[in-house]
Amino acid sequence: MLPSLHASVTDTCLHLEIAGTWRLQTFKQIPRNAIPNATSSVVVDGSALTYLDTSGAWALLRLLHEAGIAVDTPNYLNFSPTHSAILDLVRQNFSASLADTAQTQRSLLAQLGRLVSTGVQRAHGLLAFVGVLSVEMLQLLRAPHRFRLREFTNQVEVVLVYAVPLAFAMMFLLGLVFSYLLGIQAKQFGANIFVVDGAALAVCRELAPVIVAILVAGRSGAAITAQLGTMKVYEEVDAISILGLSPYSVLVIPRILALLIALPLLVFVGDVAGLLGSMLVAAHQLDITPISFINRLDQVLDTKTVLIGLLKAPVFAIFIGVIACYMGLNVAKDARSIGVNTTATVVQSIVVVILLNAIFAILLVELDL
Amino acid sequence: MADDTLIAVDNIVTRFGANTIHDGVSMSVRRGEVVALIGGSGTGKSVLLKEIIGLLRPTLGSVTLFGESVWQVNDAALRALRQRFGMLFQDGALFSSINVARNVATPLFEHTHLSTADCLQLAQLKLALAGLPPSAANKMPNALSGGMRKRVALARALALDPELLFLDEPTSGLDPISARAFDHLIRTLADNLGLTVLLVTHDLDTLLSIIDRVIVLSNGKVLGSGTVAEIKQIDDDWLQAYFAARANTEK
Ligand SMILES: Nc1ncnc2c1ncn2[C@@H]1O[C@H](COP(=O)(O)OP(=O)(O)OP(=O)(O)O)[C@@H](O)[C@H]1O
Numbered sequence: 001m002l003p004s005l006h007a008s009v010t011d012t013c014l015h016l017e018i019a020g021t022w023r024l025q026t027f028k029q030i031p032r033n034a035i036p037n038a039t040s041s042v043v044v045d046g047s048a049l050t051y052l053d054t055s056g057a058w059a060l061l062r063l064l065h066e067a068g069i070a071v072d073t074p075n076y077l078n079f080s081p082t083h084s085a086i087l088d089l090v091r092q093n094f095s096a097s098l099a100d101t102a103q104t105q106r107s108l109l110a111q112l113g114r115l116v117s118t119g120v121q122r123a124h125g126l127l128a129f130v131g132v133l134s135v136e137m138l139q140l141l142r143a144p145h146r147f148r149l150r151e152f153t154n155q156v157e158v159v160l161v162y163a164v165p166l167a168f169a170m171m172f173l174l175g176l177v178f179s180y181l182l183g184i185q186a187k188q189f190g191a192n193i194f195v196v197d198g199a200a201l202a203v204c205r206e207l208a209p210v211i212v213a214i215l216v217a218g219r220s221g222a223a224i225t226a227q228l229g230t231m232k233v234y235e236e237v238d239a240i241s242i243l244g245l246s247p248y249s250v251l252v253i254p255r256i257l258a259l260l261i262a263l264p265l266l267v268f269v270g271d272v273a274g275l276l277g278s279m280l281v282a283a284h285q286l287d288i289t290p291i292s293f294i295n296r297l298d299q300v301l302d303t304k305t306v307l308i309g310l311l312k313a314p315v316f317a318i319f320i321g322v323i324a325c326y327m328g329l330n331v332a333k334d335a336r337s338i339g340v341n342t343t344a345t346v347v348q349s350i351v352v353v354i355l356l357n358a359i360f361a362i363l364l365v366e367l368d369l
Numbered sequence: 370m371a372d373d374t375l376i377a378v379d380n381i382v383t384r385f386g387a388n389t390i391h392d393g394v395s396m397s398v399r400r401g402e403v404v405a406l407i408g409g410s411g412t413g414k415s416v417l418l419k420e421i422i423g424l425l426r427p428t429l430g431s432v433t434l435f436g437e438s439v440w441q442v443n444d445a446a447l448r449a450l451r452q453r454f455g456m457l458f459q460d461g462a463l464f465s466s467i468n469v470a471r472n473v474a475t476p477l478f479e480h481t482h483l484s485t486a487d488c489l490q491l492a493q494l495k496l497a498l499a500g501l502p503p504s505a506a507n508k509m510p511n512a513l514s515g516g517m518r519k520r521v522a523l524a525r526a527l528a529l530d531p532e533l534l535f536l537d538e539p540t541s542g543l544d545p546i547s548a549r550a551f552d553h554l555i556r557t558l559a560d561n562l563g564l565t566v567l568l569v570t571h572d573l574d575t576l577l578s579i580i581d582r583v584i585v586l587s588n589g590k591v592l593g594s595g596t597v598a599e600i601k602q603i604d605d606d607w608l609q610a611y612f613a614a615r616a617n618t619e620k
């Protein structure tokens with residue numbers, strides 16, 4: 001039965017008769033503004049009420065409240081014991097439910113200020129993190145037996161071994177496509193063999209280091225942040241500290257060192273894969289046999305180019321590792337924050353890799369390398 | 370079966386691989402009862418609760434809630450059924466990305482067509498009923514203590530004014546004073562709102578203070594069911610040790 005409310009005024013008394021089902025499911029049908037402003041005494045009669053839950057009781061009290069009647073003043077008559085128990089419970093808590101807790105909208109300036117302040121805090125925190133990390137690394141040099149070899153080898157397995165097929169496939173395809181497009185141009189000038197020069201330089205010096213670093217940032221950087229973040233949320237990190245161990249030497253250093261070892265090796269895999277892709281295109285599209293490809297490679301690809309590519313990798317690795325671990329250890333204690341920080345790790349790592357690569361390019365040109 | 374039976378569990382068998390957790394569990398709960406499910410760690414209390422509320426399918430057997438078979442009705446019917454009961458998860462299971470008021474209002478947003486303002490005010494009422502101050506409404510879940518999390522979770526379980534409430538270890542992780550206050554709150558709500566409550570607990574004080582009936586789970590079966598006094602008479606090592614632990618601390 002629908003909820004209804006009948007109001008009648010007798011001399012100085014307002015008589016409210018409520019009937020029907022007053023519950024959450026019928027909340028919308030509860031009449032609004034049905035109560036005339038009170039004259040003096042108010043009587044609420046619940047004899048025809050068939051069902052009442054806390055939502056219905058609250059709706060009734062709100063009607064009274066909106067008509068300017070304090071919820072404690074009326075005389076509640078003829079309510080069944082269960083209904084009056086519910087009504088009493090809700091009445092006791094009614095004022096709390098109306099407490100204004102609407103969040104104030106922050107002004108643009110305040111938002112800007114907050115943004116800047118969190119930025120500064122982040123930078124400050126990152127700096128402190130790097131400081132502590134350096135100290136711990138130095139301490140580890142003095143006491144090498146404290147190094148977590150097992151954790152380190154586990155991480156190398158995850159970061160390096162499982163990433164080899166992916167790095168190989170990506171760079172193989174990239175070398176293939178790059179050489180194919182280069183070949184189309186070179187063919188027009190009969191300069192087929194120069195494709196080898198171009199591919200060798202591009203793959204070893206730029207493509208392999210940057211692409212592999214981005215791959216590792218997306219794959220291992222994200223994994224590190226998510227894992228450390230989850231450990232943080234479940235207080236595992238605190239447990240490690242309480243055991244007298246340092247989360248840096250147990251968690252952070254093995255991961256950063258694993259990245260440091262893995263990234264150059266993956267870049268080397270990428271070099272080989274890219275050149276193989278290029279070799280395939282050369283053989284099919286440009287009539288350069290693998291033998292002549294390798295001979296040409298021997299002439300044009302000097303050790304310096306390969307070394308530059310390989311030496312960028314550890315630098316990328318340190319930045320990716322520091323960002324990923326810092327973000328992981330600085331999640332707030334909730335699930336959302338893990339997602340936010342993982343995304344931040346990937347985005348920041350990729351941006352940093354590309355920036356560093358640009359700096360390398362300029363620096364190396366200035367140094368005539 | 371009487372008309373007022375809200376929960377009927379019939380011959381539940383649960384196996385995880387070769388591991389048999391329940392080996393023919395039958396029990397029932399009538400309207401208005403406050404029933405506790407006890408048993409040693411790993412006897413499958415939480416699993417049974419999940420099977421009753423339709424989260425985990427038992428290997429064999431049937432579960433009936435409000436006269437409908439949980440594991441035979443279609444999805445829509447199960448969803449409708451779920452609006453009629455509330456569940457308090459062991460760790461609260463609050464949604465960490467939204468504030469307390471919105472956590473409590475979520476069931477209202479999803480299942481009613483009320484305005485946002487109405488939903489939030491009803492959420493405030495539920496928070497007050499669960500014994501939280503209005504200032505808690507704007508906090509994020511990660512800023513709450515364990516006891517407050519439980520209260521918020523209780524408020525959310527009450528959001529749709531359910532007839533039936535499931536609580537998994539409502540007082541675990543609370544200090545004794547908060548735990549007793551929480552017990553008292555559950556009993557008050559049960560009495561005043563006419564709630565039926567099925568709760569899993571290890572807490573003897575809860576048993577002794579607010580429970581109408583206890584069901585003991587042991588070795589995959591229901592060992593016994595009755596008032597605390599009746600349960601105490603059962604000759605079972607675990608049960609005797611359980612009650613003895615209490616007697617020892619009081620000496
Ligand atoms: N998804 C699952 N897969 C395999 N085994 C499970 C699974 N869930 C629970 N179990 C096993 O079922 C048994 C009962 O678990 P349950 O969580 O119900 O115990 P409990 O009675 O609630 O114990 P406690 O009092 O410690 O909470 C345990 O032995 C557990 O290992």
Ligand SMILES: [Mg+2]
Pocket residue numbers: 414415416
């Ligand atoms: Mg359990």
